Amino acid sequence: MKTKATFYHAGCPVCVDAEQNLAAALDPERFEVEHVHLGEQKSRVAEAEAAGVKSVPGLVIGGQPYHINFGAGIEALK
């Protein structure tokens, strides 16, 4: 079974860059990556926060949050 990874972003330049170069670099044989635009899906901000995401772009892999560079704080997306 593949490990679930969720890439949370807000469409910002830092986010798009991380999406194209890092989220897209994960091994497709082992990971299933969901992309969530928190600016468009505000109902999922709480889920991201619960996973420990404090800023975007953020990548949650197997339940662990990884903040990649810094695009925007999650507070700005509420």
Place this chain on the structure above:
Amino acid sequence: MKTKATFYHAGCPVCVDAEQNLAAALDPERFEVEHVHLGEQKSRVAEAEAAGVKSVPGLVIGGQPYHINFGAGIEALK
């Protein structure tokens, strides 16, 4: 040809976690990942800085630097 990725770290807990869960998640078919412990290889700090790495753990993919969470600033490794 595989894209070169370099994972710069300093053996810190944040670094080890990122190494095991993110650097190890890259697609081995497309990326060749080198692991560099800057605490043990201080001669490579300048190289990391030139690539844009400002803190560890840092992952440089295809020349672009990505800072993953925050373990230590690169200034602390000189």
